[in-house]
Amino acid sequence: MLKNKKPNIPLPSLSRLLTVYRLLEQLEKDGIASVSSSEIGKILGYKPDSIRKDVSFLGEVGNFGGGYEVQKLKRHISTKLELEKKRKTCIVGLGRLGTAILNYDDLLRNGFIVVAGFDSNINKLETINTALELFPAYEIAEIVRRKEIEIGVIAVPARSAQETADRLMEGGIKGIINFSPVAIEVKNSVMIRNIDLLGECMLLSTLLTFEENALR
Amino acid sequence: MLKNKKPNIPLPSLSRLLTVYRLLEQLEKDGIASVSSSEIGKILGYKPDSIRKDVSFLGEVGNFGGGYEVQKLKRHISTKLELEKKRKTCIVGLGRLGTAILNYDDLLRNGFIVVAGFDSNINKLETINTALELFPAYEIAEIVRRKEIEIGVIAVPARSAQETADRLMEGGIKGIINFSPVAIEVKNSVMIRNIDLLGECMLLSTLLTFEENALR
DNA sequence: TAATGTGAATCGTTTCACAGCG
DNA sequence: CGCTGTGAAACGATTCACATTA
Numbered sequence: 265m266l267k268n269k270k271p272n273i274p275l276p277s278l279s280r281l282l283t284v285y286r287l288l289e290q291l292e293k294d295g296i297a298s299v300s301s302s303e304i305g306k307i308l309g310y311k312p313d314s315i316r317k318d319v320s321f322l323g324e325v326g327n328f329g330g331g332y333e334v335q336k337l338k339r340h341i342s343t344k345l346e347l348e349k350k351r352k353t354c355i356v357g358l359g360r361l362g363t364a365i366l367n368y369d370d371l372l373r374n375g376f377i378v379v380a381g382f383d384s385n386i387n388k389l390e391t392i393n394t395a396l397e398l399f400p401a402y403e404i405a406e407i408v409r410r411k412e413i414e415i416g417v418i419a420v421p422a423r424s425a426q427e428t429a430d431r432l433m434e435g436g437i438k439g440i441i442n443f444s445p446v447a448i449e450v451k452n453s454v455m456i457r458n459i460d461l462l463g464e465c466m467l468l469s470t471l472l473t474f475e476e477n478a479l480r
Numbered sequence: 481m482l483k484n485k486k487p488n489i490p491l492p493s494l495s496r497l498l499t500v501y502r503l504l505e506q507l508e509k510d511g512i513a514s515v516s517s518s519e520i521g522k523i524l525g526y527k528p529d530s531i532r533k534d535v536s537f538l539g540e541v542g543n544f545g546g547g548y549e550v551q552k553l554k555r556h557i558s559t560k561l562e563l564e565k566k567r568k569t570c571i572v573g574l575g576r577l578g579t580a581i582l583n584y585d586d587l588l589r590n591g592f593i594v595v596a597g598f599d600s601n602i603n604k605l606e607t608i609n610t611a612l613e614l615f616p617a618y619e620i621a622e623i624v625r626r627k628e629i630e631i632g633v634i635a636v637p638a639r640s641a642q643e644t645a646d647r648l649m650e651g652g653i654k655g656i657i658n659f660s661p662v663a664i665e666v667k668n669s670v671m672i673r674n675i676d677l678l679g680e681c682m683l684l685s686t687l688l689t690f691e692e693n694a695l696r
Numbered sequence: 697t698a699a700t701g702t703g704a705a706t707c708g709t710t711t712c713a714c715a716g717c718g
Numbered sequence: 719c720g721c722t723g724t725g726a727a728a729c730g731a732t733t734c735a736c737a738t739t740a
Contacts, residue, residue, distance in 0.1 A: 544698085546700090547699065
């Protein structure tokens with residue numbers, strides 16, 4: 265899943281902290297002022313110990329005996345993880361999945377500025393109703409370089425995934441989110457995360473099978 | 481990510497094995513007869529040791545000195561993990577993401593039979609061009625029960641995710657794939673996997689930030 | 697000889713248990 | 719007293735190293 269370079273905070277902790285952050289956004293909206301590690305754990309399905317350890321990687325912030333102040337903890341996480349940082353992003357592959365991502369407002373709200381969309385089917389570029397700038401796939405490297413795009417989302421069919429990644433890297437991309445169901449080889453300096461729908465479905469199915477078998 | 485019951489094979493191993501399985505399908509198609517743990521590892525980005533250990537959880541199957549026979553290993557994994565098993569599946573939320581999943585052929589090829597789609601917007605049900613049976617969201621529990629659907633894919637907005645999960649469970653669903661960006665509370669007997677696009681993007685961005693900071 | 701299969705060692709994460717503080 | 723913060727213990731996965739076998 266992850267490639268190369270590790271932060272000083274364990275990856276699972278980091279992932280949980282980001283989830284906690286989004287919960288805090290919600291709680292803030294709901295006007296809740298304070299929350300304890302056990303309440304957070306209850307809602308998100310983690311152990312309270314784990315939450316406390318995760319938070320403590322970022323330094324002290326809670327009130328002994330009184331839980332965490334929602335706003336304070338939220339700002340704390342945001343500052344330490346630099347969540348206010350904006351990242352220019354592009355999406356390659358404008359099929360159903362690609363356009364779904366394109367229209368995913370939460371991304372924009374969380375610092376991802378989608379500045380370009382690519383597709384190899386030029387006709388498709390004209391029919392998509394969007395304010396976004398669209399380009400044919402052969403321009404990936406050039407546009408990524410010119411617009412200084414940092415993150416590329418790959419939503420193309422399996423057979424063109426590696427080729428797409430190569431073009432993105434040619435343009436100097438820093439990170440890739442890969443939605444295609446195949447493994448992609450990337451340079452060590454490029455961070456990649458795979459989102460593998462089919463893999464998750466198969467894993468779920470296998471876990472169900474194991475559970476069923478355990479009962480007899 | 482995972483809830484409850486664990487198989488005797490470590491979860492990461494299981495996940496890798498499923499990836500290996502799909503690689504083997506590809507290799508078989510390409511007419512490759514044999515492959516070693518190091519070759520697999522190279523392609524998928526894992527250590528060869530890890531691949532060997534994973535495979536050995538399922539029992540011996542390789543040729544000492546000569547790697548694995550592609551077909552044999554593929555069948556071995558399929559048999560041990562019961563991958564030929566079919567699972568009736570439904571998709572709730574027929575927005576762009578939901579319809580993208582609906583049209584994802586790989587699912588069908590891997591034993592997932594999508595037998596129903598649900599949406600709260602009744603108008604939408606008429607405009608979607610599909611051979612699939614579509615139903616309004618309020619019928620979820622009834623249809624899940626009647627059609628004996630085992631797996632539910634949640635592709636609805638965050639605010640209706642929990643409600644959707646509750647309806648699915650009311651109908652006796654066994655497993656849930658949750659695409660909404662919020663945590664869902666489920667009964668212990670229900671297996672859930674979360675696919676968190678926003679979370680993955682934020683994680684990637686944070687990792688990039690850490691990397692950048694490490695350089696100065 | 698080349699590559700598998702596997703106990704043993706290592707590494708990293710989670711959980712425990714409790715000291716510290718408001 | 720309640721809840722945080724954190725070393726220490728426990729646990730689980732990965733990596734190592736080597737015996738094993740075609």
